[in-house]
Amino acid sequence: MRFRPAMQDTAAPLGVVATGGTLDKLYFDALSAFSCGEPAAPELLKKAGADHPVGVTGVCRKDSLELTDDDRAAILTAILARPERRILVTHGTDTMPVTAGFLKGKTGDKTVVLTGAMQPALMRETDAPFNIGFAAAATALLAPGVYIAMNGRIFEAGKVRKNRDAGRFEVA
């Protein structure tokens, strides 16, 4: 495995590609339902005082169980269209491994890290800011490729699954 020189890259611009998922869920009283709102990642990066440029592309606002092949193609297009070399993809957890597998081998010299949350960013007890921080570091420190950052771990695309009963990701 190849790594990038970290000292220069953590200051490099970061591209965020947002697709929805639990991370971005709001509660809409008028619907008595939770739906995906504005991407939460940029705000979390700002709150942490992240001292590098951040660009954002919102692809969709979906539960990942609802993502179609067309959505995945649009995610890939968005990643390739962003000028940054490191890309953070926020994504629902249920099919995150599917999307990572789809992207694998297609993102050239970019380092692409997918992350999400088990609890929405707007809840008092949430894994969202930790995960965004963990994944942001991974985009800077890992070699080009596609990865999932969840549960304080890095998984390679194609070698990971979500264990829904246990509520965590594991090597597949």
Place this chain on the structure above:
Amino acid sequence: MRFRPAMQDTAAPLGVVATGGTLDKLYFDALSAFSCGEPAAPELLKKAGADHPVGVTGVCRKDSLELTDDDRAAILTAILARPERRILVTHGTDTMPVTAGFLKGKTGDKTVVLTGAMQPALMRETDAPFNIGFAAAATALLAPGVYIAMNGRIFEAGKVRKNRDAGRFEVA
């Protein structure tokens, strides 16, 4: 710069050495004052569902402006005594660069990453969980050495300062 193979290391045990700082501040009504409480990092790792062993050594509970040479020696001793190869040091921000400089070159084959927070972990708007996530990833992905992880960036020990007026860390 040398990196470790990430896929195995993010599942490796993580040692936390806690020293106090803003990250750990509580409000004590009986004193009408904020003081450092229990180390917040282990709870933040747990809340994020970090799926690797976490060990903790509490060295002190101080504002970093109050840290003495003896405290820094104790921090080094604690790092060396911990069995893990990757160590997260939670520390007040004001003298974090001083401690990093002190530790530099003395921690053998361990990867040591210092982090902290500008706002206490117990506040609603805090950079603490992002920073702990970012730093945890760095402990797994960086080569042995001493680093500071703040503002979504990695700084090498000896080449970083806190810009107090701007409220951020920068290359020195």
Place this chain on the structure above:
Amino acid sequence: MRFRPAMQDTAAPLGVVATGGTLDKLYFDALSAFSCGEPAAPELLKKAGADHPVGVTGVCRKDSLELTDDDRAAILTAILARPERRILVTHGTDTMPVTAGFLKGKTGDKTVVLTGAMQPALMRETDAPFNIGFAAAATALLAPGVYIAMNGRIFEAGKVRKNRDAGRFEVA
């Protein structure tokens, strides 16, 4: 309108009858859905250091749109069975006026105040603790009868509706 002597009554035991609603919503990752969890009101009273006995009866855990006539009969039974003279009913907002109208005139010498939330208690930005505080005061200070406490106001049962588009309660 008749009021109770406040100085003695705010220390009096408070009965909580919980029925679910947005106030109590949790996010269940395994279902990718929000459902009602444990009643939040007792925890909110405890966090506020409420210095009087609190008793709780959980009747159901439902969105208020799903409440049936049987549920409303069970709510009334629970209110009458509780030993306290002041009762806080936590309830979804959509049919809160319906339940208040159903209870009106049936609760004897008890002061019954219904409240809920537009945003779940577990979210970072929520009206839940304010509403519970407001309603708790109302249970102590209002004469026997049935009331709704929402939007920082008191409404009498039978004279209130929820304006769903505006997201607030108003006199009907």
Place this chain on the structure above:
Amino acid sequence: MRFRPAMQDTAAPLGVVATGGTLDKLYFDALSAFSCGEPAAPELLKKAGADHPVGVTGVCRKDSLELTDDDRAAILTAILARPERRILVTHGTDTMPVTAGFLKGKTGDKTVVLTGAMQPALMRETDAPFNIGFAAAATALLAPGVYIAMNGRIFEAGKVRKNRDAGRFEVA
């Protein structure tokens, strides 16, 4: 004790007189200290969707241990100058009973309720929104006079003390 007709008064305009205290404490990283910031009460009322006019006078931003006789005179002046008949005073807890005693008998036909918090409004676990909700209800439902609303209870001015060791208010 005399009470006001509640149904009309909870929609009446509410005046807030802010003096600082734990409720309003922020953490200033540049000082490594907590100090009082903007009054938190108006934001808490807004977040709760309080559906009545709210006016605010900021008198000072002090720990209540630092309040002088001049400050208390200024608090009284601010209360009398506000056009609303119901006034919420946010105040540090340590000398809240002193200020309540000072105000007693001087506020004419206004209902004046002092409240505060044991933990700052900006902390994740805080009694602030509950207390503001409780006190707001009390300003509408109690007869003219001066009261303290803390710990889910109402205390009359002149008959209350803070038990600092126990961290709660009690009848004196």
